[in-house]
Amino acid sequence: MTKMVTRALLTAAFAPSLHVRRCSSVIERSDLIQTVTEEFSGSKSVLNEASLYLHWPYCLRRCSYCNFNKYIPKSDNNAVMTACLQRETETLLRLSQVSSITSVFFGGGTPSLAHPSTIAAVLETVSRHAALSDEAEVTLEVNPTPVGKSKLEDYCQAGVNRFSIGVQSLQDEDLRILGRDHNSQQALQTIAEAQRLCPGRVSVDVMFGRPGQSLDRWESELSELLVLCDDHVSLYQLTLERGTQLFKQVQHGELTLPSDDVTAAMYASARRILHKHGFRQYEVSNFARRNAISLHNMRYWKGGQYLGVGPGAHGRFVPLGEGGVVREARTQTLEPDIWILEVQQRGHGTRRRIPLSHLGLLEEVLVMGLRMTEGITHQHWQLFSSDLDLHEIFGTSMDVQELLASRQLVLDDRGLRCSWKGLALLDSMLPTLLLDLETQVTQRQQRNHVANRQRGKTASPS
């Protein structure tokens, strides 16, 4: 009986239907919601936890390649911003009703422009409303400038236990072209200082596919960096975004980016070099030694809930606090001044809420999960899809069979994952996989719907 009612609810998830009311009288409401939510938005363990992202929107200057949400501050509003970040954190913690925050990440913008006391204040707010273990990973993005470096110790005092340093390049000329406000020497000094404070918990961001970069130079630059860095590397290909200064420069022919073939070679050789230096790739762009993986980022790829606080921040969670049953994709107001005003006046800065359908959630779990080298394990998938396993979804697809045969993709007892060469081509495979997922989930829902109707008919005379 319980099963039947749940199904009815599932198929009518977004239509405010009579079913819901009729059913709610049959079963204890809280039980029902719990069951529905689990079926819809992941199991209990998923719902109790979340990671927390905090966005510091300010930068001192604009990098030529960046189209991210960042602002050059007009005045010092550290105190106001701090208060608002705290307030919004409280709001979202209450809404999500998560009992524990598993990790915190301060990103930006340039969060190392924030005062260490801001970090401390926010972390304190978190602890007041949810469990935040001492072990929990608390990462701060750092610009490797002398000022940034000098504050590292204070950040540690405030509760940060992991640094992510935006080195980008060890070529000073390239740093200048990219519009960064540091040089390679400062970068190395910052790495050293961070390593001293948080040994084994320092990550460096490095960028390839830069204007005029050659494969040889990239290889030697990366090798040089790997000797000096800590146990974690994030590797990004420079992507040309519309509206950036770099975009214009490339359009006007002032700068040339390496061709697709060259950047593909850069990525391949980087993976080889990192492997040689003992770094294990655990995600498309992330490599770790001595298991120093970023737990915070892993939660994104594993489909965990996360709260996003700050201008333009994104979140994914079920707003249990207001009776929600489905996971929502939430976005905060983009412009800092308006965000601040909204938080001050309304107590929250959420601008957009989009409920994720069951299919929508599974799609995200699939897309994000396959970015990891371990892929999606059957257990992991089971957390979100209790009635359709990976074999049922992908086992019969001709397209998937081909991907398996050409060894781009692996589907076995462990789960679904990319091969070494398949990982570099993930975005070519995803549309196929998404279509298969959609087909199977829709078919299943239709079958359930028909079954429910028939059961409903036979039940109605009584």
Added chain:
Amino acid sequence: MSLCILKRWYEMPILRRLLEFKMYRKKLHSYNTTHTTFRHRWIKNLPIFSSRFRPIHSDATQTPKDAVDLSKFPVERIRNFSIIAHIDHGKSTLADRLLEITGAISTTAKNKQVLDKLQVERERGITVKAQTASLFYNHQGQQYLLNLIDTPGHVDFSYEVSRSISACQGVLLIVDANQGIQAQTVANFYLAFESQLTIIPVINKIDLKNADPERVEKQIEKVFDIPREECIRISAKLGTNVERVLQEVVSRIPPPTASRDEPFKALVFDSNFDHYRGVVANIAVCGGHVRKGDKIVSAYLGKSYDVNELGLLRPDEYPTDGLYAGQVGYIVAGMKDVKEAQIGDTLYHQHSPVESLPGFKPAKAMVFAGMYPMDQSDYTSLRSAIDRLTLNDSSVTVQRDSSVALGAGWRIGFLGLLHMEVFNQRLEQEYNASVIVTAPTVPYKAILSSAKLIKHHGSEEITIVNPAQFPDRSVVSEYLEPMVMGTILAPDTYTGRIMTLCLNRRAIQQNMVYIDDHRVMMKYLFPLNEIVVDFYDLLKSMSSGYASFDYENAGYQPANLVKMDILLNGQSVEELTTIVHKERAYIVGKALCERLKDSIPRQMFDIAVQAAIGSKVLARETIKAYKKNVLAKCYGGDITRKMKLLKRQAEGKKKMRLIGKVEVPKDAFINVLKRKD
């Protein structure tokens, strides 16, 4: 000789004006229509008084409307003529002036291309559909009925031209005083010449700064063998000397050879379809007369009709009681279908049958193109648009066709390239249809050698419109391709380049003449296939726009034709199969491969794009496999955007066409098949 004297007179402005004034005054007493002319001059000279004279004028023009009695115009006082010219040489402007002078339309600055009613005509400055305007004109005390039959200027529309010409006894051949003779001038001249019409050369735009009428007169003398004294120099824009054109029409062009005493007999030379009244046929009365209420018969169908309405075109319909021998007008007789008003058909009175007039050879489609709705759900509406458009353009042939890539559509035959462009533009403008037009092809022929096939087709010679029907070499004794005689006129500085271009297009030079010190006229025999796509554009651009080109059909010639397949990883792409001359196969194949390469996105494996004849590969392009295709950064804030992109790609994937394992976006073939803009 007398012309020379007349000319000298006209060079004396004061005398001329006096003379004209006197002449108009004289007319004023006898005929109301001359008011217009009078006013026209008057206003020009004394603009201040114009407003005072207007009321008088409007009264005056009202009068003839009720008073027209066409029986008053015997054959001797009728002239049927048309104006032919190269594009932009001022044909429509001259027509506007003639209409103004004779009072058919009032004189305002708004009269621009009055006879060109279609939007495409006004935009392109061309005439597509022939129009007729009857003008009343006084000459030496006699009132004449002048029927101006406006013709399309381009040879693509020569079926319209020859139809119009068949109702005429003379033409005004307009040549721009600056540009001189152009390719279409030549083509039009021959059309008129071969119909043995009186040709009056008119040199227009003498008001232009660079006008050189003397040079143009020499060209006319050299190319057309018309004495330079016979040319009339005018400025249609300013109205200079336009009056004389009318005088010459009366004095030089003979009246039609038709007799009012014979039984009624009329040639249908054009027809239009009107939703309310049915078919409106344009007729030239070759004998006798016809009146409202008469019972007439179509010789072609043998069906009889009641004449509901008839009259003149001035250029708007102007009902009258009857039409008489030698006159040209319209007739509405309850025909429901354009097919009932067969162009070239003969009409006669029910009880007095006549021998049919020679009529016209049906126009033959020379350029074919596939037309498909942009969206298959628009199929029905596009079909009705094409149906309606072909109602008024019987020269278009329509055949149903379908393509795996483009869906259901039609293969449409046109008389030429311009005809095709105009048709397409009218579809878009007048019917708001969005159409995919494939690259044009030409009708090839094959002489079959296999007895079985001959029996199957019922003839030895077959026409191939669709490459899919191309018969194999082994069952064919000879392939034939359509040829055209092309005329190119250009300044001699471009001769070398033009010759190279023509040579590359397998053209054979027939002759080359200097029409004056700097301009050359070249004649080439071209395979039609070589000029249908981009020849004209290339010619224009390499000659900075100075070269003009025109062509006429020149039969078929044997050709070494082959069927070329386009392969994607070895799988043939049916819709890209082309018939091509063996010599040109590599160039065409290479270009097709390159265009296809640019239209198919990279995939997870290499894709070979090949052009092949049978098993022999001529050209190859490779679409390299992706080596890396994965977004570098994907954290919490990137998911929404990433998902949106992937979902869109997944949706797009559903619309991909699979050829072997290769996913081809729908528009890839469209990009390849579509004509380059």
